[in-house]
Amino acid sequence: MTKETLNDSHQNQRERYITLFKSLFSFKGRIRRTKYWIINLFLGLLIFPIYLTDENNVSISALIGMFFLATLAVWIGFAASAKRYHDLGKSGWWIIFQLIPIVGYAFIIYAAFFKGQEHDNKYGSNPY
Numbered sequence: 001m002t003k004e005t006l007n008d009s010h011q012n013q014r015e016r017y018i019t020l021f022k023s024l025f026s027f028k029g030r031i032r033r034t035k036y037w038i039i040n041l042f043l044g045l046l047i048f049p050i051y052l053t054d055e056n057n058v059s060i061s062a063l064i065g066m067f068f069l070a071t072l073a074v075w076i077g078f079a080a081s082a083k084r085y086h087d088l089g090k091s092g093w094w095i096i097f098q099l100i101p102i103v104g105y106a107f108i109i110y111a112a113f114f115k116g117q118e119h120d121n122k123y124g125s126n127p128y
Helices: 003-025 033-052 060-087 092-098 103-113
Strands: none
Touching: 003 060, 033 060, 033 103, 060 092, 060 103, 092 103
8 A cells, every 4th residue: 555545545534534423413414213223322321321420429520521421412312313303304393392291202203213215305315
């Protein structure tokens, strides 16, 4: 491998990471059920340590870190849900229905288990 080929390879890898990072925070586009599940499982693992902490023995800096992680997880979760609703042909604003107690579970199940539209729609091309 030449030095040029190595630089191109590193550049391509860096661009893939940047694209992945941007896609996690973006509310645009569509994602498949599989990616939706992977993102939500990752978020669950990310915030799980917060539930294990003893709230009586937590420093201010740890609280700030937990708040940052929780905020990050909520943002990414909402972005994934919006893209999932886009795949189903619905507006990303359907996320609001997920916040309604009890009723919200039906919308979460809809986003998690129902197959998306098999054709391109107004939210983007078919991710399948």
